[in-house]
Amino acid sequence: MIDLYGMGSPNVVKIFLALEEMGLAYKVIPLDVFGGAQFDAAFLKLNPNAKVPLIVDHDGPGGAPYTVFESGAILLYLAEKTGKLLPREARARSDTMQWMMVQMTGLGPMFGQFVHFMRFAPPGNDYALSRYRTQVRRVLDVLEARLQDQPYLGGAEYSIADIATFPWARNIGALLGKPTEADYPKLMAWVAGIAARPAVVRALAAVDEVRARTTAFDKAQPKVLDRIFGRGDFAQA
Numbered sequence: 001m002i003d004l005y006g007m008g009s010p011n012v013v014k015i016f017l018a019l020e021e022m023g024l025a026y027k028v029i030p031l032d033v034f035g036g037a038q039f040d041a042a043f044l045k046l047n048p049n050a051k052v053p054l055i056v057d058h059d060g061p062g063g064a065p066y067t068v069f070e071s072g073a074i075l076l077y078l079a080e081k082t083g084k085l086l087p088r089e090a091r092a093r094s095d096t097m098q099w100m101m102v103q104m105t106g107l108g109p110m111f112g113q114f115v116h117f118m119r120f121a122p123p124g125n126d127y128a129l130s131r132y133r134t135q136v137r138r139v140l141d142v143l144e145a146r147l148q149d150q151p152y153l154g155g156a157e158y159s160i161a162d163i164a165t166f167p168w169a170r171n172i173g174a175l176l177g178k179p180t181e182a183d184y185p186k187l188m189a190w191v192a193g194i195a196a197r198p199a200v201v202r203a204l205a206a207v208d209e210v211r212a213r214t215t216a217f218d219k220a221q222p223k224v225l226d227r228i229f230g231r232g233d234f235a236q237a
């Protein structure tokens with residue numbers, strides 16, 4: 001059994017998608033990030049970095065419980081554990097990791113900053129909004145080009161590279177406010193194909209349940225938001 005600590009954010013959605021696709025038994029432990037629960041002492045013992053997703057695998061290496069945080073590390077851990085969603089052949093395996101890292105280091109952080117300045121920052125951030133929107137679109141262009149000649153980001157097979165990217169890519173219409181089918185036809189077809197997978201349908205239903213059990217970002221206390229974003233009383237510079 002695997003405990004999954006999280007809420008409904010894209011980095012957590014990745015792990016729901018992987019657990020469902022791999023057929024692993026898991027229990028969801030809602031962690032109320034916008035209520036500040038990531039700063040509780042008990043959770044900080046599991047993840048000193050105070051973020052979700054996090055898993056505790058009660059049947060970890062050597063049969064002992066094992067804790068893993070960071071969504072990319074969790075995806076790799078689960079893929080190694082099950083032998084699924086990460087090809088064995090050396091080139092395909094490395095390709096898959098490379099495209100997963102494009103999400104981890106590019107699309108995720110750039111999208112995260114874009115959403116921060118769009119939703120959470122005080123007004124007057126035209127430079128930041130333009131910079132992060134441009135960077136998001138640059139990475140999306142790279143993904144669109146990749147999908148011109150490969151069905152999946154890693155190559156021939158559905159993999160953890162797709163799982164890492166889908167939770168962000170499925171929201172680009174809402175976030176970028178543009179006719180995305182025209183801009184990203186291959187990417188949007190890839191999103192639609194993944195959204196139709198039975199494991200993805202189950203995972204997104206489970207995400208809706210955890211979302212209903214945790215505080216929505218727009219209901220968060222100002223102090224909790226200040227702490228998450230390192231501003232106000234929590235600013236260090």
Ligand SMILES: N[C@@H](CCC(=O)N[C@@H](CS)C(=O)NCC(=O)O)C(=O)O
Pocket residue numbers: 009010011012033038050051052053069070071072227228
């Ligand atoms: N690089 C981390 C990012 C995790 C992350 O930023 N998690 C957010 C929710 S999506 C969180 O827990 N934020 C709480 C905080 O920053 O206090 C990963 O991929 O797991």
